[in-house]
Amino acid sequence: MSIGRPPSTTRDEIEAVALALFAERGFEATTVEDVAGAVGIGRRTLFRYFASKNDILWGDFDWVMERLREALAEGDELPLMEALRRGVVESNRYPDGQLPGLRTRMALITGTPALEAHSTLRYAAWRSVVAEWAGGRLGLPTDDLVPQTLAHASLGAAMAAFRRWVDHPDEDVSDLLDKSFRRLATGFAEP
Amino acid sequence: MSIGRPPSTTRDEIEAVALALFAERGFEATTVEDVAGAVGIGRRTLFRYFASKNDILWGDFDWVMERLREALAEGDELPLMEALRRGVVESNRYPDGQLPGLRTRMALITGTPALEAHSTLRYAAWRSVVAEWAGGRLGLPTDDLVPQTLAHASLGAAMAAFRRWVDHPDEDVSDLLDKSFRRLATGFAEP
DNA sequence: GACATTTTTGACACCGAGTGCTATAAGTCC
DNA sequence: GGACTTATAGCACTCGGTGTCAAAAATGTC
Numbered sequence: 238m239s240i241g242r243p244p245s246t247t248r249d250e251i252e253a254v255a256l257a258l259f260a261e262r263g264f265e266a267t268t269v270e271d272v273a274g275a276v277g278i279g280r281r282t283l284f285r286y287f288a289s290k291n292d293i294l295w296g297d298f299d300w301v302m303e304r305l306r307e308a309l310a311e312g313d314e315l316p317l318m319e320a321l322r323r324g325v326v327e328s329n330r331y332p333d334g335q336l337p338g339l340r341t342r343m344a345l346i347t348g349t350p351a352l353e354a355h356s357t358l359r360y361a362a363w364r365s366v367v368a369e370w371a372g373g374r375l376g377l378p379t380d381d382l383v384p385q386t387l388a389h390a391s392l393g394a395a396m397a398a399f400r401r402w403v404d405h406p407d408e409d410v411s412d413l414l415d416k417s418f419r420r421l422a423t424g425f426a427e428p
Numbered sequence: 429m430s431i432g433r434p435p436s437t438t439r440d441e442i443e444a445v446a447l448a449l450f451a452e453r454g455f456e457a458t459t460v461e462d463v464a465g466a467v468g469i470g471r472r473t474l475f476r477y478f479a480s481k482n483d484i485l486w487g488d489f490d491w492v493m494e495r496l497r498e499a500l501a502e503g504d505e506l507p508l509m510e511a512l513r514r515g516v517v518e519s520n521r522y523p524d525g526q527l528p529g530l531r532t533r534m535a536l537i538t539g540t541p542a543l544e545a546h547s548t549l550r551y552a553a554w555r556s557v558v559a560e561w562a563g564g565r566l567g568l569p570t571d572d573l574v575p576q577t578l579a580h581a582s583l584g585a586a587m588a589a590f591r592r593w594v595d596h597p598d599e600d601v602s603d604l605l606d607k608s609f610r611r612l613a614t615g616f617a618e619p
Numbered sequence: 620g621a622c623a624t625t626t627t628t629g630a631c632a633c634c635g636a637g638t639g640c641t642a643t644a645a646g647t648c649c
Numbered sequence: 650g651g652a653c654t655t656a657t658a659g660c661a662c663t664c665g666g667t668g669t670c671a672a673a674a675a676t677g678t679c
Contacts, residue, residue, distance in 0.1 A: 241626025242674040268664065279629040284666065318616060353552075354545040361544075380595070386588040386608045387616055393580030401573050417577045424615035425509060425578055432655025433645040459635065470658040475637065 248286050248296070251276050255293045260341050264349045291355040294342055298359055302366050304328040309370045317374055321367070321387075322418035325395060326411050336410075343403050360396075364388040394421045439477050439487070442467050446484045451532050455540045482546040485533055489550055493557050495519040500561045508565055512558070512578075513609035516586060517602050527601075534594050551587075555579040585612045 255272045262271075269290050273283045287293045308328040312320025331339060346352045365379070368388035372379040379385075398413040446463045453462075460481050464474040478484045499519040503511025522530060537543045556570070559579035563570040570576075589604040 239626085240624075240676050242628070244627065245674095269666090270664085280665095281629055281631095281667090282627080285627085288666095290665065350549055354548045357545045357548045358541055380592075382588065382592050382604060382607055383611055383616070385592060386585050386611050389584030389588040390581040390612060390616075391584075393582075393584035394577050397573065397577040397580040401571075401576060404571070413573060416573055420574060420577050421581060422615045424613045424617075425574070425581075426615075430655085431647050431653080433657075435656065436645095460637090461635085471636095472638090472659075473657055476656080479637095481636070 245282075246276055246278055246286070251278075251283060251286055252293055252296055256338070256341065256345075259294070259345055264345055264352060289355075291352055294345060294352060295356075295359055298362070301328070302362055305363065306366050306370070309366070317371070318418070318422035320374075321371075321391060322415065322422060324370075325391065325418060326414045329395075329414055330411060340403060340406065343399055347400055347403050360392055364392050367391050390421060391418075394418055436473075437467055437469055437477070442469075442474060442477055443484055443487050447529075447532065447536075450485070450536055455536055455543060480546075482543055485536060485543060486547075486550055489553070492519070493553055496554065497557050497561070500557070508562070509609070509613035511565075512562075512582060513606065513613065515561075516582065516609060517605045520586075520605055521602060531594060531597065534590055538591055538594050551583055555583050558582050581612060582609075585609055 251272070254275050255267075258267045258272055258275060269283060270280050272293070273280045276283070305324060305328040309320065309324035311327075312323050315323065346356055365388070368379050368384040371377075371384040371387045372381065375383060377384055394417040395414060398410070398417040401413050402408060402410045442463065445466050446458075449458045449463055449466060460474060461471050463484070464471045467474070496515060496519040500511065500515035502518075503514050506514065537547055556579070559570050559575040562568075562575040562578045563572065566574060568575055585608040586605060589601070589608040592604050593599060593601045
């Protein structure tokens with residue numbers, strides 16, 4: 238196949254092993270060396286697959302954003318806030334099989350201060366997808382206050398929904414997201 | 429006065445020295461030892477005044493929240509979103525003399541990934557003030573989706589305004605906050 | 620099969636943030 | 650002066666993260 242020494246593992250494998258350890262012992266109580274040892278690689282090698290311990294939990298976030306971008310583009314004919322709501326809801330639909338893993342991940346993120354803090358950096362990219370889309374639709378520059386506020390507020394709405402979902406497993410993510418964005422669209426008046 | 433060895437410095441002094449160093453050399457390039465040395469105390473001692481390097485920049489945040497709580501309570505007779513907007517705007521009014529310092533601080537926070545991430549943790553408390561107030565007004569539990577979404581979205585609106593202010597020094601903070609929250613109240617329709 | 624080339628690996632040394640522990644400094648009170 | 654109280658600073662340690670470099674493991678060529 239390709240030239241050179243073949244990689245001895247994959248991002249996915251490390252992620253899976255790490256997720257299991259984190260869920261079992263806790264994020265802080267698990268050292269990077271523990272994870273590397275469990276995967277069977279050196280600590281230094283793990284840091285070539287992931288930029289930081291925090292980043293291990295954020296698998297393929299680029300893909301999520303690409304999905305969001307496409308989902309937003311589909312609502313071209315709809316009013317702004319309706320397109321936004323549908324875009325966010327649709328881009329966050331997952332097959333039932335993936336939900337438990339997603340929940341574990343989100344529970345770790347929302348329950349670990351270091352991860353919660355780190356998530357801000359990842360979400361910055363998400364916000365800029367929304368801001369660019371909104372700017373385009375409104376004929377405003379991306380850095381204008383309106384698209385920026387909308388992007389920040391949207392992220393807030395999505396986070397509130399996800400957090401609620403983590404704490405209330407019986408409720409439905411898509412439904413929570415939908416409700417959250419409906420409120421946003423009415424300016425928090427009764428719907 | 430009080431019994432025991434007197435403290436050799438104060439939080440305010442450390443904060444002032446640190447802010448100057450951070451602004452001059454950058455946050456990452458300044459070590460805790462640099463700050464401690466400049467203040468004339470040991471590294472270990474600095475960590476008794478502040479829980480972490482990140483926390484040095486967040487002086488008296490409890491006071492900000494208390495102010496927000498009071499400002500929100502004052503809008504009892506107003507409609508929800510108007511009370512919210514006024515509360516946030518009023519609790520963020522500063523005398524002109526304090527604005528440059530505030531801007532330096534906000535510029536460091538929004539421009540340094542580690543600080544930006546850390547701010548999330550501080551803002552969680554701010555959000556819960558809003559969520560509790562909103563829950564009370566709406567007759568809903570604090571952890572209900574509506575107050576939570578409102579709190580997250582409010583924080584988003586405030587952050588968008590502050591960030592805009594940092595990048596555009598000529599604009600007025602109060603005015604930006606006001607505009608931001610007006611958009612939120614109309615569900616992002618034309619005002 | 621020996622050899623050059625390419626890529627990944629992992630060991631080592633190092634830095635900075637943060638913590639537990641402890642002896643000591645610097646006050647007050649009697 | 651001595652008992653007591655509180656703050657300080659030094660030390661050793663853990664952990665996350667990085668730079669460097671020799672060795673490992675594959676491919677292709679003669």
